Amino acid sequence: MGNISLLQKKDTEIIMKLYRECFDHAFWIQEGKLNESVFDAPDFCEEASLLIRDEAAGEPAGCIAVKTSNDQKLYPDTAWITLLMVRSGYRRRGMGRCLYEMSEKILREKGIRKIYIGQDFANLFSGIPSPKRENEEFFRSCGFILNKDEHYDLEADIVNNNKIDDFDTMEFEKEFITGILKKEDSSGLLDFLKEEFPGRWEYEAKAYLGNAGKLENIIIMKSAADDAILGYCMTAVHEGGTGGLGPVGIARSIRGRHAGEYILRQSLVQLRRLGAERVCIDWTILKDFYGQFDFLPVRTFRSGYKEL
Ligand SMILES: CC(C)(COP(=O)(O)OP(=O)(O)OC[C@H]1O[C@@H](n2cnc3c(N)ncnc32)[C@H](O)[C@@H]1OP(=O)(O)O)[C@@H](O)C(=O)NCCC(=O)NCCS
Structure with missing residues (x-):
């Protein structure tokens, strides 16, 4: 399948390259934001964050980054998938599922009972980005329940x-x-x-x-x-x-x-x-409310979770 190792801060450059290949331009981020959301986040879960390399070529093919809740009252036994991606040339070979399942196993061992797609503190995504058949079916096949409604990041010139x-x-x-x-x-x-x-x-x-x-x-x-x-x-x-x-x-x-x-x-x-000058309102379904001030959707998401 591929070589799996822990995802580490020294992999930042690799992750940035994979990220640009896997996500639309509207979702692109700077390296600083990646570090803030993943490696430097106080709730980053090192043990369940993994990198997969193609066995033959040795090149990075995908990764998963995960966080676990530090607040038992607000989010008891909860984890979040901050980032999960597989390069397009390596898709439909089971790599995404392998990354997810290995990560889930570690999270179960840590007592996690609920996993969200995105929505973490200092998140990169508030759900599946640009939800379409391929990424939705992937999460469904891993046992996630997806929200019926999509939500948005909106932007306007103020x-x-x-x-x-x-x-x-x-x-x-x-x-x-x-x-x-x-x-x-x-x-x-x-x-x-x-x-x-x-x-x-x-x-x-x-x-x-x-x-x-x-x-x-x-x-x-x-x-x-x-x-x-x-x-x-x-x-x-x-x-x-x-x-x-x-x-x-x-x-x-x-x-x-x-x-x-x-x-x-x-x-x-x-x-x-x-x-x-330009303002973003993230993670909302209220297109019409904010639309009154000319806010328009620039990114679309569908949220989802899995109970273990
Ligand atoms: C979502 C993603 C990680 C899946 O990676 P992958 O390695 O291709 O997935 P797998 O090969 O492990 O697929 C597992 C199952 O998911 C489903 N699935 C995956 N891709 C699918 C597609 N294009 N169409 C339908 N079902 C699909 C299937 O049930 C598949 O099992 P099968 O191949 O035995 O039928 C990959 O498509 C990706 O990187 N997408 C862009 C990034 C993204 O949206 N990430 C999510 C939020 S961070």
Whole structure:
């Protein structure tokens, strides 16, 4: 079948080459991102991450990179497939299955009970990228259950964007106050998240604040009447004018009245102020909601999991 060895940081160059062969241009990443998502990630699982080489030619043919949960409360006995790929010339020879099965065996021995395709912290993919027959059937044949709906990464130009400029904020301003999170509101934000969005969103905000993340990247919405926090939005600005937005969420009590659009608009304005030009909203099914500000899908995924 092939020679299998542990996947190691010294293989970065090999992985980058395989990656460019295996994934569409829209998914391409820099080496720094690979290291951040795989080898330098605190939950990277060395023992279950493998490289396969063609026996005769000795050249790398594919690999699997896996992470295991460090948080038993949020993700008990959970692992994630961060990356799994086989070069096109070596496909349909059982190499992908061999990598997966060897990795799964090690994960079982470690007590893992659930495996997700992507969706890890600091992930490369939020599901199967560009889902089509070949990669979907592969995961089904390995026992994964795939989600019926696809989801997307969306992108928009926020500089030349009339939808942001023309948004009428007047009615919302009577009821809500939006602004950058102030230090003294940090614990109030965490209480809000615990109540409205317990789980990953709460966990990630706590980690962000705990690591002294910049407050200018968090927008909150308060009630003008009693100062209660009613919504929040996380943003990020990267080098070169790209930005990220999300999660964004508002209290159940004010849903259905376009308040979500308002905080989204205010957050896009803040991203502009911070110098972002093109913004990505990843891992969402809400094409129409974000489409109001001209966000369009640039990458498509289908999520899936397997219970062991
Ligand atoms: C998904 C991928 C890793 C599969 O690798 P592979 O080595 O070709 O897969 P295998 O030969 O082990 O296939 C195992 C089973 O999967 C299914 N399968 C794989 N490719 C298939 C295809 N093109 N059409 C239908 N079924 C397919 C089959 O059931 C196959 O068993 P069989 O050959 O006995 O019928 C490979 O296609 C790939 O690298 N794709 C691009 C990267 C990607 O999308 N990765 C996933 C997320 S990180």
